[in-house]
Amino acid sequence: MENKDFDFQDNISKALANAQLRRNLKFAMGSMIQKRKALFSDPEELEKLRNMGSAIRRRALSRLPELLEQLEKKCTENGIQVHWAETAEEANAIVLSVMQKHNAKRMIKGKSMVSEEMHLNRFLLDRGFHVMETDLGEYIIQLAGEKPSHIIAPAIHKNRDEVGRLFHEKIPDTPYTEVVEELNAIARKTLREEFYKGEVGLSGVNMAVAETGTLCLVENEGNGRMCTTVPPVHIAVMGLEKVVEKLADVPPLLRLLTGSATGQLISTYFNMITSPRKKEEKDGPKEVHLLLLDNGRSAILADPQLRQTLQCIRCGACLNHCPVYTRIGGHAYGFVYTGPIGAVLTPQMEGLKKAGDLVTASSLCNACEEVCPVKIPLPEIIRRLRNENYDEKGLASGHGCGKTLAETLVWKGWELVNRHPGLNALGTKMAGIFGPLLPETGPLKAWTSVRSKPQFARKSLHERVKEEGVDHE
Amino acid sequence: MKKNYPEKPDAVYFFGTCLMDMICPEAGIAAIRLIQREGVRVIFPSEQSCCGQPAYNSGFPEEAKAVARKQIEIFSKDLPIVVPSGSCAGMMKHHYPKLFAHDPDAARVQQFSDKIYELTEFLVHVLHIQLEDKGKPLTVTWHSSCHAAREMRVIADSKSLIRQLKNVRLKELENEHECCGFGGTFSVKQPEISAAMVRDKIADIQQTGAARVLGGDCGCLMNITGAMEHQQIRIQGQHIAEFIWERINGE
Numbered sequence: 001m002e003n004k005d006f007d008f009q010d011n012i013s014k015a016l017a018n019a020q021l022r023r024n025l026k027f028a029m030g031s032m033i034q035k036r037k038a039l040f041s042d043p044e045e046l047e048k049l050r051n052m053g054s055a056i057r058r059r060a061l062s063r064l065p066e067l068l069e070q071l072e073k074k075c076t077e078n079g080i081q082v083h084w085a086e087t088a089e090e091a092n093a094i095v096l097s098v099m100q101k102h103n104a105k106r107m108i109k110g111k112s113m114v115s116e117e118m119h120l121n122r123f124l125l126d127r128g129f130h131v132m133e134t135d136l137g138e139y140i141i142q143l144a145g146e147k148p149s150h151i152i153a154p155a156i157h158k159n160r161d162e163v164g165r166l167f168h169e170k171i172p173d174t175p176y177t178e179v180v181e182e183l184n185a186i187a188r189k190t191l192r193e194e195f196y197k198g199e200v201g202l203s204g205v206n207m208a209v210a211e212t213g214t215l216c217l218v219e220n221e222g223n224g225r226m227c228t229t230v231p232p233v234h235i236a237v238m239g240l241e242k243v244v245e246k247l248a249d250v251p252p253l254l255r256l257l258t259g260s261a262t263g264q265l266i267s268t269y270f271n272m273i274t275s276p277r278k279k280e281e282k283d284g285p286k287e288v289h290l291l292l293l294d295n296g297r298s299a300i301l302a303d304p305q306l307r308q309t310l311q312c313i314r315c316g317a318c319l320n321h322c323p324v325y326t327r328i329g330g331h332a333y334g335f336v337y338t339g340p341i342g343a344v345l346t347p348q349m350e351g352l353k354k355a356g357d358l359v360t361a362s363s364l365c366n367a368c369e370e371v372c373p374v375k376i377p378l379p380e381i382i383r384r385l386r387n388e389n390y391d392e393k394g395l396a397s398g399h400g401c402g403k404t405l406a407e408t409l410v411w412k413g414w415e416l417v418n419r420h421p422g423l424n425a426l427g428t429k430m431a432g433i434f435g436p437l438l439p440e441t442g443p444l445k446a447w448t449s450v451r452s453k454p455q456f457a458r459k460s461l462h463e464r465v466k467e468e469g470v471d472h473e
Numbered sequence: 474m475k476k477n478y479p480e481k482p483d484a485v486y487f488f489g490t491c492l493m494d495m496i497c498p499e500a501g502i503a504a505i506r507l508i509q510r511e512g513v514r515v516i517f518p519s520e521q522s523c524c525g526q527p528a529y530n531s532g533f534p535e536e537a538k539a540v541a542r543k544q545i546e547i548f549s550k551d552l553p554i555v556v557p558s559g560s561c562a563g564m565m566k567h568h569y570p571k572l573f574a575h576d577p578d579a580a581r582v583q584q585f586s587d588k589i590y591e592l593t594e595f596l597v598h599v600l601h602i603q604l605e606d607k608g609k610p611l612t613v614t615w616h617s618s619c620h621a622a623r624e625m626r627v628i629a630d631s632k633s634l635i636r637q638l639k640n641v642r643l644k645e646l647e648n649e650h651e652c653c654g655f656g657g658t659f660s661v662k663q664p665e666i667s668a669a670m671v672r673d674k675i676a677d678i679q680q681t682g683a684a685r686v687l688g689g690d691c692g693c694l695m696n697i698t699g700a701m702e703h704q705q706i707r708i709q710g711q712h713i714a715e716f717i718w719e720r721i722n723g724e
Binding site: 009327361362363366367370387389391411412415431443447448450451453454455456457459468471472 | 487489491493494495496497498499501502505514515516517518519520522523525527528529530531532533534536539540543571619620623624650651652654655656657658659660661662663664665666667668669670671672695696699700702703
């Protein structure tokens, strides 16, 4: 990926210093939280649904290789051309070959995080193609030259004034407005032209049904339907974990996805694509391609604990509820996937050496785990990856890269003190006596930048219980 | 989730937690007195130290396990173990079984974990404590620790104790569900994010107009009161056990 200069701490400092960003995020996340809460008003029913969703995803992952084969077979029978890509480079090359085969110069895109993983826009633009994002949020950030800051709401970090200024600057003959309806109308008018001219339409896939070879696409703007029906060629790109066994798995997952993401009972559009245009049909693409991307997923699948990361249905609820994401926003995470799911997925895809710092961005408050519709134990995976950062015998790519003598000694020392009562008593006593004299460096400096120094009690609880005559066997 | 509570026992163990040991021992004494007041003998094994959570959350599970094993050895009798912290209780109740999942001692560890109770749930559901408020009228607010809320699920119990105190008005926070930014080593590994979180928490506390913020975890309280002191805000932070003991004794 492009992130050779990823400096998480620098990103965090800049994000925290941006007061406008903080206000935008606080408002947007607060409203997403409220909407979800209003829809899932019955905790017992929600729990049942989450158990069902989790079971569907676990079952699918446990049979992933055979389900993918079944999906390929069914899709092929239905006339969908299936391609496999191990890496983003291979995936880009496949998209390029389809474009070239049709002599196509113009691509219109529905929202797809996998295409972000591929850095497809950059790849095609560099080769002289015209690529247009048609999801409103994606369109906004494409104009701004930015990356998505949120899985489902890519421009959530911007408010309407900022969007108004952007449209005014980037779209010819557009006066400034901050009226939402007017902004929508400007985008609609500009994008309508693009839909007419698009030669290839690209979309993501929210889930693919192995039993029937059906590609499901969730969206709210109708742009997804335009991209998958108007141009003569449709390319669907999908991470290979997104397959489910059967059609009956779709309704509970859809309910969980839209409810967790936007608090909607169902999205405005739900597309189920099973074949290209048939002979007697009047519309739809003449060719449909399904591109299945691995990009590190099969390595994640191999570990039973880490595998749970792949249960994700990309609803973004963990981002919305994360106190860290709400304060630093998506761009600080430096890679495609942000928030708690990004903090666990990115280090596994990119390696700990490059992205291992991301797992420090959690107070382990468990808010993400509490709302995850498919019950991914995010805090548990964060702990695991923190361990992998130090563990030279670990399994994740780049394991052991964070190991330092100082930190290892600190925790070895901590263990020793807490296993030996004499040492522990001595340490506690010393803290009480010498605590006020501690120099403000290292961790203590970090602590005291916004807090007064911890006041150690002169007498520990151990000493006090003896004084009070509590049984202290 | 329905929880099962035992009958009132003759004796309990008290696990004081490492932070309470060093930072707020008087809250520990108050908690012990509250249990003793109900006619239950309290045993404080003097070899106890820490639940192991700091290492566990920082990515050092083996070190955490060694310390956890020591606690399990020390608290060997079949007695309830009362813990004045939702976070440490959550570690011992919910994370020890995971930490020892593939260990020969797994069954013994599960027995230990089954005996863990957070202080306020124990006062409410096992001791059925009745409180008579002898203090002056006071407005307080309440900070929920994340693990008391999401792992031990005892916030309703903690608040029910405060509501028994007739001269105390509980004004709740707007964003009670949100973490205060402590997170153990998170506060020193990501000090800027942690600082932003605790600042917002303090602003929320201030808007309640309460004179005091109560909590059930010394870690959160150390973070919040430390930051309030730094900002020279005169709101007192206090552990719920110490607060209750003061109120029922008119101190």
